[in-house]
Amino acid sequence: MNDQNDYLKDIHANLKSIKCIQGSNIFYKYQIKELLGNGQNRVYLGQDLFGRQVAIKEHHDANAMKKEVQLLEQLNHPNIVQYLDSCILLHSNNQYHQEQNGYICMELGKFDLDTYKKKKYPIGKELIDQTLSALAYLQRNKIAHCDIKPANILVMQRDPIVYKICDVAQSKRQESEFLQAGTYKYMSPEMLNNNAKNYYLSDVFSLGLLFLYVFRDFSISWMQRKNLTDIEFIEQLINKIDENDDEISRLLKQMIQLNPEDRLDFIKLEEYWHQQQQKEEKQEFNLTQTRQLRAQSNFFSIQEDQYYATGKFFRQPQNSKSKGSRKQLLQQFQSISPQKKSLLLQKQPNSTSKSRKFQQQVLPLDNYFQKLPKSPEKSKTSSPTKTIVIGKIQLPQLKEERTNSFKIRPFQF
Known part of the structure; x- marks a missing residue:
């Protein structure tokens, strides 16, 4: 690893002595930070003055490097690494030995x-x-x-x-x-x-x-x-x-x-x-639709059950203040005497059209949510305790007693 660090330092220290054969020397633009991979070809991490990082691949075979660059320049796909720049540098290790290396700059x-x-x-x-x-x-x-x-x-x-x-x-x-x-x-x-x-x-x-x-x-x-x-x-x-x-x-x-x-x-x-x-x-769409419909049906059934349970949906008798159950409503209806039941089912000629329509239908006992009919009206007669208002004084009005009619005959002396 120390040899690699020395090599990286030598690249930047000897930039002026390095001759660029092809392209522009990318090491003037990017500074090598570290070695990323050391396989058949070394790969370095490069960074420019603005902090942008790239991958710099080194080729010891210039011909292979030219082939890869030629191939990369033809490719344009969002899922293939993008080619950025390249160059071929001539390194002079000594006066008797020179080495050509290619460098390709790509996305990191x-x-x-x-x-x-x-x-x-x-x-x-x-x-x-x-x-x-x-x-x-x-x-x-x-x-x-x-x-x-x-x-x-x-x-x-x-x-x-x-x-x-x-x-x-x-x-x-x-x-x-x-x-x-x-x-x-x-x-x-x-x-x-x-x-x-x-x-x-x-x-x-x-x-x-x-x-x-x-x-x-x-x-x-x-x-x-x-x-x-x-x-x-x-x-x-x-x-x-x-x-x-x-x-x-x-x-x-x-x-x-x-x-x-x-x-x-x-x-x-x-x-x-x-x-x-x-x-x-x-399949997922159909399954989701089925689940939604099933969830909706379950939701409405639950909502209906909750709504019905409140008793608001059922029409209870007007005199009933408590929200009774079905059995209680049935018991109330069944407790009506047979005479009253017969009166409920009779036709009244003077009734309105709405009451006629209701009276013509036979009311089943188990149809508990319908409004029960009122009991027949009692004959309007004057009550013996009915009061007569005279000014501010109320006097009871007593019913006149019926007596047998008789004649008074004069008494003759």
């Missing part, structure tokens, strides 16, 4: 997918949507990635989540010569056996292994896989896929196939995934 992600998963951040179906979209875009442009693995998928931001594919250095065109490419752990069986005839279908298998790692927590080391035959390895993958029955499992079955011709390429996979998503959304 916050995490790679492997680190993102190990931090136990949630990973949803957006990963499938965006990676399939990017790889289908590459296939339409006749480009195969040839090195699909979690380290080559970057998380650019979390809200909303954005994934981007990076490191297209090993990308190949379908018409190019078929050579072994990729990382052993994520290679397809035919690529591992150096017998690949379709780069796209080989990448499909690699992406399937990546999805198994992310969504099913399946991981196998290179040494473990090396001890398995291709059929044993495929059977182990299928058993892991069959543990779940969802749209992701159905997608994986289209990707994890021993025979490459049984797999769908990225363009067909993208269409298949969209169809599965539409079916899933339709």
